[in-house]
Amino acid sequence: MAVRPIALIGAPVLREKAKKVHSFDDDLQVLAEDMLETMRQAYGIGLAAPQVSVSKQVIVVELPEEYKEVEPLSGKPLVFINPEIIKSSREEVSGEEGCLSIPGYVGEVWRSKWIVVRALDKNGKKFRLKAKDLLARVIQHEIDHLHGVLYIDRIESPDKLWKVDREAKTEREGILENVALA
Numbered sequence: 001m002a003v004r005p006i007a008l009i010g011a012p013v014l015r016e017k018a019k020k021v022h023s024f025d026d027d028l029q030v031l032a033e034d035m036l037e038t039m040r041q042a043y044g045i046g047l048a049a050p051q052v053s054v055s056k057q058v059i060v061v062e063l064p065e066e067y068k069e070v071e072p073l074s075g076k077p078l079v080f081i082n083p084e085i086i087k088s089s090r091e092e093v094s095g096e097e098g099c100l101s102i103p104g105y106v107g108e109v110w111r112s113k114w115i116v117v118r119a120l121d122k123n124g125k126k127f128r129l130k131a132k133d134l135l136a137r138v139i140q141h142e143i144d145h146l147h148g149v150l151y152i153d154r155i156e157s158p159d160k161l162w163k164v165d166r167e168a169k170t171e172r173e174g175i176l177e178n179v180a181l182a
Contacts (some may be wrong), residue, residue: 001030001037004052009102009150013050018057018146021081024124028058032079032122035060044100046138048145051101057082059142063135071135078129083119083143086128088112095137097151098164108160109151111140 007013021028031054039047039060049058058081065075091113098106114132117139121127131139141151155161 001033003041004034004038006038006042006100007051007053009152011053011101013053013055014101014145014150015148016050016055017148018048018050018055020057021120024081024120024122028056028081029122031056031058032060036062036077036079039100042100046142047100048142050145050148057146059083059139059146061135061138061142063138067134070133073135079122080117080119080139080142081122081124083117083139083146085115085140085143086118087116089114093133095134097137097141099141099151102150102152104163104165105152106162106164107151107155109141109154110156111137115140117143 031049031052035047035049035052035058038052039045039062045063046059046061049056058079061078061080062076063071063074067074089112092110093113094108094110096106097109113136114130115136116128116130118126118128144151144154152161
């Protein structure tokens with residue numbers, strides 16, 4: 001496993017539509033593992049392949065263990081290949097989001113309260129997952145990356161974007177005060 005450099009806002013790959021994955025080879029396995037390691041090293045809870053300058057439809061998510069009471073999948077690394085939201089709630093909820101590709105800022109974004117996502121795992125096996133609340137928010141955020149959409153594109157007005165001091169945060173839990181997505 002290796003920590004890869006994170007593409008920052010302005011990098012063209014962040015605005016491109018990522019390509020579907022068709023080959024579930026060793027390179028894909030390495031990419032998924034590297035993405036998890038990169039996300040953890042940056043104290044994030046989600047990461048999309050374009051954020052490590054790879055134009056492939058791959059996202060990884062890992063909520064911290066302490067969310068286990070409200071989200072049973074917390075603490076487990078999740079890998080989604082070619083993810084697609086196939087159903088979502090009409091009800092939307094507002095929440096703060098940040099992005100590893102836009103360091104130092106968080107913004108208020110409206111997202112569906114729950115979603116159903118269809119994807120392949122890193123071995124090419126199909127699965128569906130119903131996610132709600134924070135897990136749903138993270139997945140929606142990461143899938144946006146695969147379509148060249150950043151959370152700042154979803155902010156309703158400039159006063160819904162705030163500068164934060166992420167450099168002072170050294171623990172994953174501290175980052176979550178401002179919901180550090182990727």
